[in-house]
Amino acid sequence: MRTETASDASGLQARELTRDYPTRAEPLRILRGVNLSLARGDALAVTGPSGSGKSTLLHIFGALDRPSGGEVLINGRNPFALTEPELAAFRNREIGFVFQEHYLLPQCSVLENVLVPTIVASDATGVAERARMLLDRIGLANRLDHRPAELSGGERQRVAIARALINRPTLLLCDEPTGNLDRITARSVADVILEMAKAENATLIVVTHSAELAARLPRRMELVEGKLEAAE
Ligand SMILES: Nc1ncnc2c1ncn2[C@@H]1O[C@H](COP(=O)(O)OP(=O)(O)OP(=O)(O)O)[C@@H](O)[C@H]1O
């Protein structure tokens, strides 16, 4: 790994990451030395068996969980050196998440859901226009006032993608984003993720069990026995 300082690195670097979960007996060592270097705008698929630690890894990359050992740098900064309020602001500004479940607020409209992350953002100028632009680009311009219950599964996931992108994150993390969708809908949601990450020049990591989705990303790695290995 290169040893950039905070000012000259962009993208994501991980060095010898480990994550243990305590148990009554020996701690469960899920990540056993993960190394990764992604430049800004790179796109990676991560595959691996259920229970191999993919979500654990993505949560650490998204600074939602702390590693037991090793280092993560996001745009040259170690998020785990920040105070809790600084970390929350960093996450809100730099990182977008898309999960298998959409986690939209049922009582809010499509437009309001996309705007949720801007409530705590330091710069909220022009966010309503940006939300409309994103929803237009993902094909939901005519559904702004609808509630999530009025949308299909694929449409809800599109809204979740727009919400993840609203604060112009530099890192977009997707955990099984098409896991709940039929094959055709999964394909169109994947189209949106790939197109939007590219358009926004975001670094993209997609965790998936779908070989079809993994094959669409330029780089693929597999989590095997706690380490990331190049996959074909
Ligand atoms: N909070 C926790 N406490 C203890 N063990 C945990 C905790 N969270 C996850 N684990 C364990 O860590 C391992 C990895 O879990 P993780 O959710 O990262 O797997 P995954 O690769 O995402 O699996 P899937 O493909 O099923 O989503 C599992 O054995 C799980 O039981």
Ligand SMILES: [Mg+2]
């Ligand atoms: Mg998982």
